[in-house]
Amino acid sequence: MVAYAEKVFKVKNGKKTTKFTWRSRYKKPDGTWGSEPGFPTKRLAEEWGERQEVAISEGRWVDPELSRKKFGGFVTEWMAAQKPRGRTTMNRWERLESHVLPRWKDTQLGAFNWFDVEAWARELALTAARSTVRDCVQLMSRIMNGAVDKRYVTVNPLAGRRLTGLPADTVKRKSDEETVAEPEVVLQLARRLGPVYGLHVITVAWTGLRWEELAGLHRRNALLERRQKHDGGVFTCPVIRIDEDEGVLAEYTVRDEDGKRRAFRALEPPKNAKSARDVDVPPFLAQLLEKHLADWPHDFVFTTKTGKWWWRSYWFEVLRPAADGRDERKPGRGRPASPAWESIMRGLTMRDLRHTHDSWQEEIGVAPVLGYEQMGHKYPGIKGTYRHPTPPMRKFRLEGLQGLYERAMRNLGWESVWEG
Structure with a gap:
């Protein structure tokens, strides 16, 4: 060991005093001398330096200067x-x-x-x-x-620790009634929004797709076909494909080298492996989507009427008055009149509609392994490895979702979602 200690005399008014502390000196890995001041005794300074040299020899040393990085x-x-x-x-x-x-x-x-x-x-x-x-x-x-x-510190004092004693949550959470919509409510909202934007709402409620998955859905993935051998024949049903290669629409802010922010949208891969999937579509929704695509001139299925990708904030401006209601608006400069709307389901969001779909799956008794798959979630535990959806499970789910639609249409007394 070559570590040693040296006196460091205190200075007052520019003059050295008789008071002093000890500074540890030790040999660093690159052969230069390191130092650490402030020890009250020579022995403590020497011991500290010796510990540094032992850590260096064992390959676990961290430079004290780096640990002072903010x-x-x-x-x-x-x-x-x-x-x-x-x-x-x-x-x-x-x-x-x-x-x-x-x-x-x-x-x-x-x-x-x-x-x-x-x-x-x-x-x-x-x-x-x-x-x-x-x-x-x-x-x-x-x-x-x-x-x-990075070897700036030797240990992470936060690792593996659990927060305790947190006060009661101050954020008001929505009740079940405020989160899960009835099928009739979804259809009423869709009619109010019209066939272009209303179909977006219906599709979320009856498929559970995420906002970014539908906003980035290309028409070539909108109505594909699932084919599985079943009962001596082939089970088929239409599907919406969330494609690993096509991606989903990501929206966020990015920073340049100077830290300035700008909004950014682009197609990115789904968030995880389970999110790339085929989602089975009930018959009524397949018909609505087929009709929509026949008249829709744009490549992406759910966009603005001019074919541009949605900004979340713009969609918010469309959804909020439709769900929450609005006052009558008189015509103005370059702005048509708008009738008053009563509230249908105040505060409803696209995320609530995804919650709604999963709740409907539970309501109609969908097999959990299929429900997880359709939502893009990983089925927990070892059963996620051994259990797989079967054609009868899929048929049961589709019949249940179709039944929810047909019952709601009867209750509303409607022949079609959109009038005219």
Whole structure:
């Protein structure tokens, strides 16, 4: 061992005093001398230097200077090294900038401890949803794992820790009644929106497809055919294909090298392997889609009337008054008159319609392994390996969904969804 200690005299008013502390000196891997000041005794300084040299010889040494790097600086480095889907990147930056960095950006990586992080999380939970708080802490832990991998720190003090003592969630959640729509409600909303936009709503409710899956659906994947051997013949049904190669419509913000943001839309692969799938379409919906495609001049099935991809915010402006209701609007400059609309289901969202579909599957008794597949979810446990959907399961599901449509049409007294 070559580590040693040296005196460091304190200075007051530009003059050296008789008071001193000890500085540890040790040989770094590149042969240069490292130092660490501030030890009260010579022995402590020597022992600290010796521990550094042992760690160096065993290949587990972390430069103390690197552990003093600030969290905010490392966040930029860590985020630049990640390559998740664009929307995931956007969500991470939102968590970091809104909640994490205001508190932790100037904290040294080596100064983190679970006690302080958990106390901060409890305070954050007073104004943010529990899910947001957990997401923030999990993201911080992943970043600290990166710091360990980069050899900036030896351990991640957040790894494997569980948040406890969070206050009651302050975010009001929708009730089941506010989340799951009746079939009659979906059809009324579709009629109000008209055959172009209304079909989008019906398709989500009767297939459970995600927003980005339908917004990026190309017409060549809209009505394909499933064929499976069954009962001495072949079971067939129309399907919508979420194609791994075609992708789904991703919408998020991206940053240039200067940190400036811009909106971005493009087709990207589905979020995971289970999301790439064929979704069985009930007969009535297949007929509606076939009629729509016969008259629709654009390549993508669900777009604006001019064939442009939807922005989520623009669709929101279309859906909200249709679901929530609106006051009568007089004609104005370049704007036609609009009649008043009563509320059909206030607050309904496209995500609620996806929840609605999965709830309907449960209501009509769809086999869980098929229900998971159709929603693009992984069936849990070992049964996800051994169980597979069969043609009778598929027929039962399609008959159940068709029955929900036919019953709703009878209850409404309608012959067709759209008049005229």
